[in-house]
Amino acid sequence: AQKVTQAQTEISVVEKEDVTLDCVYETRDTTYYLFWYKQPPSGELVFLIRRNSFDEQNEISGRYSWNFQKSTSSFNFTITASQVVDSAVYFCALSERDNFNKFYFGSGTKLNVKP
Amino acid sequence: SQTIHQWPATLVQPVGSPLSLECTVEGTSNPNLYWYRQAAGRGLQLLFYSVGIGQISSEVPQNLSASRPQDRQFILSSKKLLLSDSGFYLCAWGQGTEAFFGQGTRLTVV
Numbered sequence: 001a002q003k004v005t006q007a008q009t010e011i012s013v014v015e016k017e018d019v020t021l022d023c024v025y026e027t028r029d030t031t032y033y034l035f036w037y038k039q040p041p042s043g044e045l046v047f048l049i050r051r052n053s054f055d056e057q058n059e060i061s062g063r064y065s066w067n068f069q070k071s072t073s074s075f076n077f078t079i080t081a082s083q084v085v086d087s088a089v090y091f092c093a094l095s096e097r098d099n100f101n102k103f104y105f106g107s108g109t110k111l112n113v114k115p
Numbered sequence: 116s117q118t119i120h121q122w123p124a125t126l127v128q129p130v131g132s133p134l135s136l137e138c139t140v141e142g143t144s145n146p147n148l149y150w151y152r153q154a155a156g157r158g159l160q161l162l163f164y165s166v167g168i169g170q171i172s173s174e175v176p177q178n179l180s181a182s183r184p185q186d187r188q189f190i191l192s193s194k195k196l197l198l199s200d201s202g203f204y205l206c207a208w209g210q211g212t213e214a215f216f217g218q219g220t221r222l223t224v225v
Contacts, residue, residue, distance in 0.1 A: 006158075033212055043203055045216040052212075091159065099164070101147045101209020107158035 002027050004094050006106035013082050014114050021077045021109045023092030031097040034075040039089040082113045121206045121217030128224055134193040136220050138206030147209040148189040154202045196224045
């Protein structure tokens with residue numbers, strides 16, 4: 001069965017601190033995609049990254065970086081030098097080969113960045 | 116370019132009243148369409164998905180139903196709302212390995 005776990009319900013940091021959001025997934029499929037989305041207070045989902053199961057290279061985009069480790073079924077997200085604008089709920093999600101658009105979301109991690 | 120429209124943005128409805136939320140997609144044909152719900156303080160749960168006109172798959176038993184009367188139109192309905200139907204509803208469409216989400220409808224059942 002598919003499952004995405006984000007154990008951190010809420011994290012509070014002070015601006016300029018680094019923060020890592022954890023994501024652990026379960027799937028029986030060998031072909032799958034992992035995603036991170038940001039949900040600001042307005043509610044819409046902002047796409048951050050997609051990773052396929054065959055690409056374990058870590059990725060960096062500005063202050064954002066992602067660590068994908070199949071051995072531990074984890075896809076963690078790190079924000080370096082956090083800013084107040086990073087405050088939001090962050091969702092990790094999984095999709096599988098039978099229907100790539102059908103997402104299984106984690107419960108989300110609410111990040112509070114204080115000035 | 117493709118866009119997704121979802122309305123209304125907010126809705127307050129009394130218990131027992133009907134519901135109709137509409138979602139339309141522009142700029143693409145035969146998209147996969149999805150309805151997700153986010154209950155207060157919880158994650159996003161897939162409610163329904165559709166791979167074509169009249170084809171609806173339900174992920175969880177509930178008080179809601181979905182319909183796809185046209186290729187790019189997806190409707191979420193209820194005959195009688197319950198308090199537990201309150202939440203944030205997101206429509207999405209998919210193509211390839213990507214999904215694109217609407218702006219959402221915040222439904223409060225009172």
